[in-house]
Amino acid sequence: MRRMLLAAAVAAAGLAGQQFKLGSKVGDFSLKDVKGNPVSFAALKGQATVVGFIATQCPVSNAYNERMTALYKDYAPRGVKFVFINSNRTEPAAEVAEHATKNGFPFAVFKDDDNLVADRFGAQFTPEVFVLDKDGVIRYHGAIDDSQVAARVKSPHLRQTLDGMLAGQGVATAETKAFGCTIKRVKKAA
Amino acid sequence: MRRRDLLASLWAVARLAAQGRPAPVDEAGYRKLLEAGRGQILLVDFWATWCEPCRAEMPQLVALEARYRGRGLKLIAVSCDEPEQEAAAVRFLQQHQVRGPSYIKRASSDEKFITAVDAAWSGALPALFLYDRRGRKLRSFIGETDMGALETAIRKVF
Secondary structure: OHHHHHHHHHHHHHHHOOOOOOOOEOOOOEEEOOOOOEEEHHHOOOOEEEEEEOOOOOHHHHHOHHHHHHHHHHHHHHOEEEEEEEOOOOOOHHHHHHHHHHOOOOOOEEEOHHHHHHHHHOOOEEOEEEEEOOOOEEEEEEOOOOOOOHHHOOOOHHHHHHHHHHOOOOOOOOEOOOOEEEOOOOOOOO | OHHHHHHHHHHHHHHHHHOOOOEEEOHHHHHHHHHHOOOOEEEEEEEOOOOHHHHHHHHHHHHHHHHHHHHOEEEEEEEOOOHHHHHHHHHHHHHOOOOOOEEEEOOOOHHHHHHHHOOOOOOEEOEEEEEOOOOOEEEEEEOOOOHHHHHHHHHHHO
């Protein structure tokens, strides 16, 4: 009986969605493409995977549009998968699609309805990235680099992380911080 | 010497404020401004011109301070704008008649600055921190602020 209760509790926790932590493995989750079709994260991940929370209206996120495109062009051919996600309640799928087209993104941007995925990652701002290794373990969390102004970047955190992982040297800095726009979450009933 | 440093930095802040400009602040400067605010209830608002909810909330924060100023509440605005946006930040502060001292972050590392303010803060804006008269951090409000909850937290300090 006790074992059954424990199994039920574990199943319930799985349904609610346990929060992913730095250094621990990410379970599967579901996103939607901009046409509303469900997509499983399992079908998107690779040897190394960048999960990035971005926005259409956040000027900080938009300051990184060209840098995100350059990252994709430099690292996708080396086997890195990119999963860009928009979790903002204020930015519908049609706007996300239009923004991606307007900015010439070579990658897909997925919608995270009700910010369920942002909640599981504990993502707070845009742009904010998580890097997962081949086993789905979060190896890096934080900023793409250390300056909103591309010309003032001294530490390209995400590039350094990917270079280290691809070279099999591990990750030098696991977590960084930067100023960004809060993810606009759905209002929850009190 | 420490007191002399504090007075010098307060004088510099007052001089810039008279010119309508926010004073630059880094980790050490932030500690000093908290020290200088002992005896008052401080509501420190980290905002930026690029942060839409920050701009939307500022008039409400100014009104909140006006309502409780007599009971010791002081609003301190810290702009997280880059140098290129400082002029826009000054215009915004003037437009919204932000009376308290205002600052603009000029830290060598945003990451270190964010962590010095609050180790648990990711850097997401808007971010508000409420300090009691002894300079102890009581609450943080990260993201779009529930003004009712903020006012309740302030009233509990009196």
